Amino acid sequence: MELDKNILSFLxxxxxxxxxxxxxxxxxxxxxxxxxxxxxxxVLPIVIEGLVKVNSSxxxxxxxxxxxxxxxxxxxxxxxxxxxxxSRVFAETEEDSTILLLPVRYLPKWLKEYPKLNELFYxxxxxxxxxxxxxxxHLLLDKMDxxxxxxxxxxxxxxNSKTIKVSHVQLANELGTAREVISxxxxxxxxxxxxxxxxxxxxxxxxx
Numbered sequence: 001m002e003l004d005k006n007i008l009s010f011l012x013x014x015x016x017x018x019x020x021x022x023x024x025x026x027x028x029x030x031x032x033x034x035x036x037x038x039x040x041x042x043v044l045p046i047v048i049e050g051l052v053k054v055n056s057s058x059x060x061x062x063x064x065x066x067x068x069x070x071x072x073x074x075x076x077x078x079x080x081x082x083x084x085x086x087s088r089v090f091a092e093t094e095e096d097s098t099i100l101l102l103p104v105r106y107l108p109k110w111l112k113e114y115p116k117l118n119e120l121f122y123x124x125x126x127x128x129x130x131x132x133x134x135x136x137x138h139l140l141l142d143k144m145d146x147x148x149x150x151x152x153x154x155x156x157x158x159x160n161s162k163t164i165k166v167s168h169v170q171l172a173n174e175l176g177t178a179r180e181v182i183s184x185x186x187x188x189x190x191x192x193x194x195x196x197x198x199x200x201x202x203x204x205x206x207x208x
Contacts, residue, residue: 007048007071015114023102028093035091041081043101046073050097051158056089064174066131075124095159145185162204
C-alpha cells in the first residue's frame, strides 16, 4: 500500500523518502492493541487511515487520554521512545486502521538532520495539552449527562457516522466512571430523545 503523500507533506521530500523506505505500513482490525503498558516502544505509529485511542490505567481503572487521527502520532510513545523508558499508556484501534510504523532508532538522527520533523510532535504536544485542559474543565464543571453526550458527539464526528457500536463498559472506561453510572445516564439521554439504543449500538438523534 502506498502512503498518501499529504500525510507527510510538511516534511522535506528527502525525509519523506527515508521514512517510506525505512518504515512499514500495516493494517489493523478494530480492537487491536498496538501498544501495551510497560512495553518498550520500538516503532512510532503515524495513523494514515482509521482511528486509535490511547488509554492509561489508574487504580485498576482505564481512562481515555486522547485519540490519534489520520496524520497524527502518539506523543507519549514519542517521549518513551526518545528516553528509552517503558510506555505508561496503551493504544488500541478504535476502527479498522492503516498505520505507518516508524522504527524509533532513526528518530535521534533524523530530528537533528531535519528540524521540520519536530513540528509533528510540537503540534501534537500542543494539541494534547489543549485537550487535557478541556477534560479538566469537563470534570470540574459538567455533570455526567453532558460529559457523556459530548463524548458520544465527538465519537460520531471522529468516525463520521451517527451510529456507534460501543458497550457501556467501554464508555465507562473512557470516561473514568462505573458501568452502572453510564447505563443510568444513557437511559436519561434516551428519554430526552437525544439518543437511541439498539443491540449494542448507540444512535445519536440530536447534535444540540
